[in-house]
Amino acid sequence: MAKQSDTLQDLLSGSKRDNLATIIDRLAGDKDNLKVNLKNVKFTLRGEKFDINGVVEFKVFHKIPNAHAVAKEVVEKYG
Amino acid sequence: MGEASGIPNFEGGEVLVSTGDVQVMKVNLSRTHIDVDVEDKAFIKRLIALRNQPKPQTCDADSEATSNPPQLGGALSTARKVADALCSRGITITVSYRGSRIATIGADANPTLLHHITKTRGIAINSIITAAKLVI
Numbered sequence: 071m072a073k074q075s076d077t078l079q080d081l082l083s084g085s086k087r088d089n090l091a092t093i094i095d096r097l098a099g100d101k102d103n104l105k106v107n108l109k110n111v112k113f114t115l116r117g118e119k120f121d122i123n124g125v126v127e128f129k130v131f132h133k134i135p136n137a138h139a140v141a142k143e144v145v146e147k148y149g
Numbered sequence: 150m151g152e153a154s155g156i157p158n159f160e161g162g163e164v165l166v167s168t169g170d171v172q173v174m175k176v177n178l179s180r181t182h183i184d185v186d187v188e189d190k191a192f193i194k195r196l197i198a199l200r201n202q203p204k205p206q207t208c209d210a211d212s213e214a215t216s217n218p219p220q221l222g223g224a225l226s227t228a229r230k231v232a233d234a235l236c237s238r239g240i241t242i243t244v245s246y247r248g249s250r251i252a253t254i255g256a257d258a259n260p261t262l263l264h265h266i267t268k269t270r271g272i273a274i275n276s277i278i279t280a281a282k283l284v285i
Contacts, residue, residue, distance in 0.1 A: 103168060105166070111159075111162030111164060112160040112162055113159045113162075130196070
């Protein structure tokens with residue numbers, strides 16, 4: 071495992087920028103890029119009136135990343 | 150009344166939820182109604198799977214107690230409390246799948262037989278077929 075981690079580290083340090091970004095993205099696991107668009111949402115909370123317009127973007131992670139599987143695949147592909 | 154308990158009183162608006170270019174959910178808000186229309190069931194199924202996923206193990210002594218899976222009795226009890234709270238405030242939440250109403254919770258719910266099981270008149274299933282379409 072230690073040897074494999076070293077190989078991955080070597081690979082990451084020598085990777086091109088695109089490859090590195092892809093690998094980091096994959097290490098993050100399965101996710102949805104969620105976008106919530108609020109249009110004229112008006113509500114009262116604790117005596118205060120709110121009127122919200124805008125878009126909120128965030129990521130919802132559905133699966134715990136399997137770093138070992140990704141590392142193995144990357145090493146097999148590039149190593 | 151809702152303000153006192155920390156629940157906002159909605160006056161109007163619309164919330165669109167999307168993943169990438171796919172719209173997954175649309176929520177219409179008004180004073181007395183919150184209409185939730187699900188467009189993409191795949192996302193909802195992924196969320197349900199996420200909720201059922203076991204939590205990461207910790208060294209905390211209470212981890213065994215907190216890692217228990219959600220039980221039907223607990224979910225029903227929570228749903229009953231929510232329904233009763235909505236009824237007392239005159240608010241109705243409707244859940245639809247692609248325009249077909251699945252369930253109504255709150256003041257406008259008119260259950261035919263379900264209230265014998267749920268012990269509240271605040272939860273009604275409008276279409277079991279549409280509900281099945283959403284789940285399958």
